[in-house]
Amino acid sequence: xxxxxxxxxxxxxxxLLSAGGASADWWNPTKRQPAGVSVTVAxxxxxxxxxxxxxxxxRTCSYQKxxxxxxPGSELVNPPSPPxxxxxxxxxxxxxxxxxxxxxTATGITWVPDGQPVVAPVVLAQTARRYLPLPAxxxxxxxxxxxxxxxxxxxxxxxxxxxxxxxxTASVPNETATVTATPVRVTWxxxxxxxxxxxGPGTPYSAGDPARPSPDCGHVYRRSSAGQGGLAYPVAATTxxxxxxxxxxxxxxxxxxxxxxxxxxxxLRVAEAQTVN
Numbered sequence: 001x002x003x004x005x006x007x008x009x010x011x012x013x014x015x016l017l018s019a020g021g022a023s024a025d026w027w028n029p030t031k032r033q034p035a036g037v038s039v040t041v042a043x044x045x046x047x048x049x050x051x052x053x054x055x056x057x058x059r060t061c062s063y064q065k066x067x068x069x070x071x072p073g074s075e076l077v078n079p080p081s082p083p084x085x086x087x088x089x090x091x092x093x094x095x096x097x098x099x100x101x102x103x104x105t106a107t108g109i110t111w112v113p114d115g116q117p118v119v120a121p122v123v124l125a126q127t128a129r130r131y132l133p134l135p136a137x138x139x140x141x142x143x144x145x146x147x148x149x150x151x152x153x154x155x156x157x158x159x160x161x162x163x164x165x166x167x168x169t170a171s172v173p174n175e176t177a178t179v180t181a182t183p184v185r186v187t188w189x190x191x192x193x194x195x196x197x198x199x200g201p202g203t204p205y206s207a208g209d210p211a212r213p214s215p216d217c218g219h220v221y222r223r224s225s226a227g228q229g230g231l232a233y234p235v236a237a238t239t240x241x242x243x244x245x246x247x248x249x250x251x252x253x254x255x256x257x258x259x260x261x262x263x264x265x266x267x268l269r270v271a272e273a274q275t276v277n
Contacts, residue, residue: 157202
């Protein structure tokens with residue numbers, strides 16, 4: 001038997017938005033039972049997939065319909081009147097827990113009107129967006145195991161495991177929203193004052209004439225790095241991700257959210273050379 005006070009939907013949303021990890025139930029993002037719905041966020045498996053919170057942690061919010069027939073544990077004694085008199089719907093118990101935070105559990109009840117989601121679709125999408133497991137670009141250059149050479153093209157690309165779409169799903173009673181991140185470009189800061197913007201991951205270097213340029217993403221250093229700190233140019237690569245979302249349930253909706261970026265850094269030594277064989 002439960003005796004709980006009414007807590008606003010806003011508190012649930014804020015609690016979700018303040019979470020920093022991903023659901024422990026990473027590979028099964030949406031669990032539905034007759035009496036309740038778990039709210040989780042997840043990303044399908046695939047190259048570069050990762051669980052930001054680790055396999056044993058993360059935040060999950062679950063909803064349990066009160067006074068569900070045949071489930072004594074769902075009993076709510078003297079349920080309050082609906083916030084809107086005469087409105088049809090149901091009270092739900094909710095519990096939000098964070099396995100990685102001491103005392104990170106909140107419980108309460110919230111009213112879910114029939115035909116309405118417990119959280120607006122765009123807010124649900126914004127929640128899922130925070131859990132997108134976007135990797136930093138895996139920087140790759142040629143040659144990989146030697147110095148770059150002045151006036152010889154340097155090929156630039158990112159590890160394929162750090163490219164490609166990523167998604168996160170969040171569900172509440174009556175609604176599910178899936179957010180998809182699509183990488184659109186990589187911006188390279190080469191350390192010599194130059195910047196290279198590539199409309200894709202770049203092409204991995206293949207054996208052949210070392211003087212040939214990359215077909216889609218490369219740079220040519222005009223000065224050696226001998227005068228730089230550490231005798232190398234600091235290099236940064238930033239992947240920009242376009243964010244879209246789609247929601248389904250009692251409300252069908254879709255849209256876009258603010259883009260996201262992830263950055264990785266490295267350093268490149270650039271040597272002088274008189275000839276290239």
